[in-house]
Amino acid sequence: xxxxxxxxxxxxxxxxxxxxxxxxxxxxxxxxxxxxxxxxxxxxxxxxxxxxxxxxxxxxxxxxxxxxxxxxxxxxxxxxxxxxxxxxxxxxxxxxxxxxxxxxxxxxxxxxxxxxxxxxxxxxxxxxxxxxxxxxxxxxxxxxxxxxxxxxxxxxxxxxxxxxxxxxxxxxxxxxxxxxxxxxxxxxxxxxxxxxxxxxxxxxxxxxxxxxxxxxxxxxxxxxxxxxxxx
Numbered sequence: 001x002x003x004x005x006x007x008x009x010x011x012x013x014x015x016x017x018x019x020x021x022x023x024x025x026x027x028x029x030x031x032x033x034x035x036x037x038x039x040x041x042x043x044x045x046x047x048x049x050x051x052x053x054x055x056x057x058x059x060x061x062x063x064x065x066x067x068x069x070x071x072x073x074x075x076x077x078x079x080x081x082x083x084x085x086x087x088x089x090x091x092x093x094x095x096x097x098x099x100x101x102x103x104x105x106x107x108x109x110x111x112x113x114x115x116x117x118x119x120x121x122x123x124x125x126x127x128x129x130x131x132x133x134x135x136x137x138x139x140x141x142x143x144x145x146x147x148x149x150x151x152x153x154x155x156x157x158x159x160x161x162x163x164x165x166x167x168x169x170x171x172x173x174x175x176x177x178x179x180x181x182x183x184x185x186x187x188x189x190x191x192x193x194x195x196x197x198x199x200x201x202x203x204x205x206x207x208x209x210x211x212x213x214x215x216x217x218x219x220x221x222x223x224x225x226x227x228x229x230x231x
Contacts, residue, residue, distance in 0.1 A: 003032035008075030020216035052164040063088030085170025091230040093176040126156040146213040
């Protein structure tokens with residue numbers, strides 16, 4: 001069983017974001033791989049601008065090569081994972097502080113109306129997280145090294161990813177677990193719980209938005225349990 005990770009919006013270097021969990025999983029004998037998202041500029045040969053459909057196709061490619069897999073999406077990555085779960089052999093979907101769109105829904109349909117105050121939109125059609133708000137909202141329970149590494153990996157992304165609807169909803173046919181981060185200051189826990197109602201089960205962690213950085217042991221232990229149940 002392999003874990004396939006999909007990171008969130010406006011960041012690059014997915015392998016770094018998941019590296020702490022990856023190390024713990026590897027020590028327990030579970031392999032993992034982090035997908036790269038074209039819309040975040042992680043595939044230099046991808047068309048520009050790259051959007052949600054490009055991200056979905058890249059995750060599908062990873063899944064086709066992965067064998068039996070648990071697909072884990074964080075934040076925006078949950079939208080990508082939802083739409084990509086029809087490829088390969090996905091045994092379980094895990095959503096971390098994330099969104100579970102239905103067919104025809106986009107990420108923008110699932111949140112509050114109007115742009116989030118921690119995001120900045122540009123006339124060129126891209127958006128980004130406001131760097132000054134990232135530490136207090138997204139990383140408040142992370143150590144200095146994690147905060148520094150995260151800030152160095154912020155990127156702009158095509159805003160169309162927020163309004164593009166998904167064409168497949170993996171949670172409707174694949175077993176799923178939603179991880180609610182109860183201390184999240186960026187995606188309100190009540191919003192997460194509303195989304196989690198679509199999953200097969202819900203697990204709450206007393207962490208901020210990025211448990212893979214702040215408490216990787218909690219997330220790794222959960223993933224190992226899920227993997228063991230599907231062996």
